Amino acid sequence: MQLLLNQKKALRDAQTRIGQGIENRKSRDELTIQFRFRLMMSRQVRGGLNLRTAFIPPAYSPSFRSILDLHKVMIKDLLLETHHREKYIMLRSITPPDRMTAVMAIVEDENGDAIMLQLYYQEEENARPAGRNDFNYQRTLSKIDRVPSCWQPRVKEFKMSAEHLRMQGNNYFNDSNYEAAIELYSRALEFASDEGEAQTLKLNRSLALLKAKNFDTVLAALEPMVCVPEPVEKALYRKAQALYNLQKFEECCEVLTTLRSEYPKNVEANKELLRATKRVEEQKSGIYRFKQFYVETAKLRLPHLDHATHTGSVAVRGAGFQGRGLFTTKAIKAGELLLCEKAFAHAHIAENAQQASDLDNDLTLLINVERDSMTMGSQSELIRMIFQKIQKSPSFAPAIMNLHHGSYNSVGFGTVDSKPVIDTFYIERVIALNCFGCPLSSRLTHLRAMESQAIKGTNEKQFHSCGVWPLASYINHSCNSNARRAFIGDMMIVRATRDLAPDTEINFWYHALIAAEKNYRQKKLKQWGFRCDCAMCRDDQTTNRKILNSRKQQRAEVLRFFKTGLKANLPKIENIIVVMESQYSQPSSKVPRLHIWDLYLRLAQAYMQRKDPTKAINSALKSFSSLGYVIEGGNPPYKIGTPMIIKQWGLFVDHSIECWGVLCSAYQLVAPDLMIQSAQYAKLSYRICVGEDETFEETYKKFS
Template sequence: MNTHDVSDAPQFTQLLLKQKQNLRDAQSRKGQQLKGRKSREEIILQFRFRLMMKQGRADCKFNLGTYLLLRSITPPDRMTAIMAIVEDENRDVLMLQLYYQEEENERAAEEVLEEGTVLIVKEPYLKLMSDGDHGIRIDHLSDVIYFPMYDERVPKCWQLRLAECNVTASAWKAKGNDYFNESKYHAAIGYYTKALDCSPTVEEAHTLRLNRSLAFLKTKQFDAALSDLESASTNLKPTEKALFRKTQALYNLQRYRECCEVLKILRMEYPSNIAAKRELTRAVNRLAEQEKGGYLFKQLYLEATKLRPPHLDHSTYVGPVSLRASGSRGRGLFTTEAVKAGDLLLCEKAFVHAFVDTRKADNQDVALLINAETNSITMGSQAELIRMIVQKLYLNPSLAAVITDLHHGSYKPVGVSNVDGTPVVDTFLIERIISLNCFGCPLSSRESHLHVVEDEMSQRMKEEQFHSCGIWPMASYINHCCYSNARRAFIGDMMVVRATRDLAPDTEITFWYQIPVANGYDKRQKKFQHWGFKCDCTMCQDDQTTKKSVLAKRQGLRADALKYFQSGKRTDVAKIEIILATMADTYTQPAFEVPHLSIWDLQLALTQMYMQQKQPVKVIDSALRVLASLGYVIDGGNLPRASGTPMVVKQWGLMMDRLIERWVLLSGAYRLVAPDLEAQAEEYARISYRICIGEDEAFDETYGKLSDLNARP
């Protein structure tokens, strides 16, 4: 949704065709023996040269099966994968490529696959690379088991000095501490684990688990840290360190109520702990957001402006909605009580958010993700999103169901969640889930809105596509409808969902996956093939049943109107008015039942012309026609009118961003000819702003910056 899809872009079509051919070539070699293999020395020399030149890229793969015991014999290189040359016990060599590993700033390649690393690759498969060579590709993190050199399963020919085999738990702990002090936390975890296997005393085991828990926290393994801390506290009173580290694990797992309870105990037992006081305030704030939805949106904007990536320290609020079955649509969100237009339904923090800073000239994080099976190409950070989610689930298995329960189409996931004590994360399942549930997003919807209202007419109806993206699991359950009753907005990695109209209890929440435009039924439905459904909203039904001759006439009239708008002649206004009236006659159903998508943006442009000509009465009439064409039913707004008659929106229609501007213009026009309606129009502008942007705290600031809108007629 709103991701940058370039599947139909001519400049990328050849890439997709080449990728599909490479895949067919690789599949044709399945089960064959390798032919023309290079010598051991040649492969190593070529890799070392490539490591120096930092070149090389790979394309396709085919399955081998079984497992391999390997040892890396070169330093690693990092591109899209971490790579090194590996050998087996027979000294045969190939390149090994580990995908979806931590980023360099999280864990250096040398720590993942340093020279001399011994590992088992489960169910390996060969990859045919662009240079014609082969490599072993690993997509699933759980398909690799790393052996420390002291492990008895390491072949004797690869073993280093093993005088340490009978070292005491205390000595192993000291080694773990050394690695920890060098910030080599994964190695430290291995040594602490070895120490725990050496029959330590109760006190030693307590200290080891405390030490290992801190290393787990450093590596973002919050499940494991929590497990160690709970085990450490079984026989002994929890120490100050244990309590504090437990709060860190709980906080990062977003278990804020439990976190607050532990922090209260920590404050009571150790009142001089200043950090605990600060952390309790933070956890209480997150809990309040989680349970009441009390956000300070200006603070969120401030954080989103300063942080890169804009990952905000806030929690998810689920308002008056619940997850239920939705017939053939699978599952959906439904209201649990009556809500009004503009009410907050959901404010969700992204499970994972991959950010691309579009203000950077190089845009280094923008990549192409090619899916040869679905014939799709997306540009942005989707590939990075896959890596981030795979890592997060691998490090914290308790979170897996949040993602794996999401819609994944016809893909059949593996039936196990743990093998050899290691969590199984199906990377291919994650890729499919992302393709169906990923949201493209701006830095903030307010920033995006400012760009929309400043664009020329030719740019207004372009669908926004974003390189940044994320997964918001709860919002992913919201089904599509062109004539939607909710809107999503973004501030950093927070998504805000509000009702666009008054809703009764037990109403299904919907928002559009693709913005509805007047491009015909077939073109609109084509966009939904990716998700495997056809929209049957009133607008789609009306397009489907409207005769092609009528649609052609409507499109012709629209083209004529656009020509007159481009001419900019004052004398063409009357012609545009006639065209719009004629277009309205091509619709058989009233706009309050089926919005007239072909008309509203043209009527909006006409309103702008009236404003420039300083005709407030016509501005009011035209702005109300814009709203009416989108399904709004408004009483008391038309002129002439009896003084004191209130203006009331009896039915909210399709909510488009530019309607905020229309309400602002209405407010300015009413100020001149019907002052008692100015405040009412401004209030509806605020509600519309709240729906489209997610909040209204910045309404005055936003529209204060738009001088053209404040130059009232």
């Protein structure tokens, strides 16, 4: 909070100097020495988990003017707190770059005046030491004859021949400096002596474009070589790779089929066709090998999995005052897959110190002064990833630009000088309203919660890793949700938590629910700009504050009793819970009771410890009833052959699995046929909770 207040004060102070010139500017040598010293010191202490601070300044629109229409200024002309519209400044780096939140370097203009430059949301490639990389930018600018004459000799040193430029491009490519390689291959094409040499350069450039993730440009560049009677082998292969990375898997399969037909000896074509075919099958069927997800996640430095998105059971539609929502397109059973979506972008932060030392992660405190908000995690990195992804392949833009962005008025998405113009503030706003915090896997999170042996309502850990899943972003909030999200790497798995009819709006909670004071949930939802109007929230608003305070006190009293362990007075506890129940005016089948469901579960566990299965069963079923479940056939007295049926699924919580476990143990003693059903419901609940049930027996083998 102090950081936020300090930044707001700094901005207010800065506003008093709008339009003033820069005073007491340090000399070129002073800036360079200080910067190099700080760079040396910072690199000595780096490693592990680095905490950084990033500030989102007041929003302003990007420029849509061509560089040819701009007027040149120098460092001495710059004014404080001023956006220099219709101007450009030409600078060159005189130090190696340093990267924290921004890429930083000391730069100079042609007059020799120096200043520190900070570039935000840049790729790691743009933070490499100065050297070959600067040729790329000088060469680009020289096309419009704007490189100052005092800087041009460095450009003229290069021998202008196709072969020499190609070799230089190869050197850049081998150094993973793909942008510079692309520039040199493009320049070499101007000197190509014949069609054979030109084709080689085009293929080299297409590979560099692929490595630089410029997939749209790859497709356009390769078109003349694939849309001919005898398509070029490498051109077909690289077109297929570009389509795969654009997640156009069916088109990718078509190209690979052509490649295999035209060039049957191409072994890689067969491998890639098999891989692309698997993605098409995932898209259409929604059948995944989830155990393989965990294997891939463990192997990868960043948990970005090679799988496709399945959305066969859902569609985006209008949702009244909530704008747009996600709806079922067919009848869905509890536990059934609604969607499995690969993240548009996913920023991963290690969850422990050991991982952090291996991955050299950066944890950022992102401060937005205009909205008085602070977010700890990887949102700053997510802005960079999305910005760069759209900039490199503009066909990705609609997936992000169509998402909810609140009241922010964006200038939209356009192109100037053949380059996309992206409103970074728009992306930041979309991320703020649509990103999901996520664990490395929901299964690991679930295991930790169970190992703690403490029931903590449905409160979930706040995760530093985050991502944007565009389709899942259309799912609106409800406290009494009918769907549950789970994560494995950058894949989000959404399953129904109850039976859903066709054309039902899907919803899940944006902030995990706990038994809390009045308006607690509304305060937590404030950052998304709406108030929840579900049955639970309406009941909170209409319930007398004295009753709410009474529940809070009674709950605290019950928790104190439980702390005494085996000596706890269970009849006394049960009586207090019954009194709490009597204070609810709405049936639990309509309004789940967050204050008591977990108390009944603890009571069930305590009765099982005391070898009283009948009371354990009654308490466990009351726990489910408090969450809104309607279950028939499970209460004593038991009739052999009478099944236990869930007539209505209630609010889903992680500890549902644990509750079924209690019932399974108790029924084993008094109604063995119901034990099997309880185990099946436990497995189904596990599938909802962690996204899959392939690891259920492995996870819960000690309870079998």
